[in-house]
Amino acid sequence: QLQLVVSGGGLVQPGGSLRLSCTASGFTLDSYPIAWLRQSPCKKRDGVSCVSSTSGATNYADSVKGRFTISRDNAKNTVYLQMNSLKPEDTAVYYCGAGTRGLPYSTFCAGVIGAGEKGGTWGQGTQVTVSS
Numbered sequence: 001q002l003q004l005v006v007s008g009g010g011l012v013q014p015g016g017s018l019r020l021s022c023t024a025s026g027f028t029l030d031s032y033p034i035a036w037l038r039q040s041p042c043k044k045r046d047g048v049s050c051v052s053s054t055s056g057a058t059n060y061a062d063s064v065k066g067r068f069t070i071s072r073d074n075a076k077n078t079v080y081l082q083m084n085s086l087k088p089e090d091t092a093v094y095y096c097g098a099g100t101r102g103l104p105y106s107t108f109c110a111g112v113i114g115a116g117e118k119g120g121t122w123g124q125g126t127q128v129t130v131s132s
Contacts, residue, residue, distance in 0.1 A: 002026045005097050006125030012086055016127060020081040022096030025041045026095060030074040032120075033099040035112040036081045038092035039125070045116030048094070050109035059109050064090075086130045093125035 010019040021036065036048040049070040050059045058070050069082040079096060099108035099120045111117035 002098070002121045004096055004098065006094065006123045006126045009094060009126030011130045011131065012088060013132050014024065014088060016086050016130070016131055017082070018086065020083065020094055020096070020126060020128075022079045022081075022123060024077050024098070027098075028074075029077050029098065032101060033038075033103070033105045033108045034070075034072070034079045034107060035097050035099070036070065036094060037097065037112055037118060037122075038090075038094045038114060038128075039116075040092040043092075045118070046092075047084045047113035047116050049110075050105070050112055051079065052105040052109075054105070057105065059113060061113050068124060083128070086128075088130045091128060091130050092125060095122050095125045095126050097122035 003025045005023045012018050031053055033053050035050040036050055037045055038044045047059055051052050051070045067085045071080050
């Protein structure tokens with residue numbers, strides 16, 4: 001059974017940092033494109049970032065460029081989202097997901113970042129709250 005476990009959320013002050021982790025069980029993450037998406041109660045789902053399984057290419061939503069970094073640690077079967085310079089508008093539940101095997105990275109990432117789609121396998125979310 002494919003599962004993704006997300007951890008690392010919490011309460012942080014504006015300007016602070018958090019690192020989210022997305023660890024897979026039942027499959028090897030390095031074979032799949034991985035994405036992060038977030039959802040707050042008053043907003044639609046927003047794609048945050050994607051990372052390719054092959055080229056190492058990464059993509060980010062404009063709202064997080066320069067502040068967030070997605071990375072892989074294949075030895076730990078984990079993908080991270082390092083979030084710096086956090087703002088109150090970053091408050092949301094954050095999810096990680098793996099694209100369907102064989103789906104082109106560009107298609108998967110465009111769906112996540114462009115439309116907030118959650119195709120593929122997604123883990124449970126973790127709450128990130130940015131507040132003073």
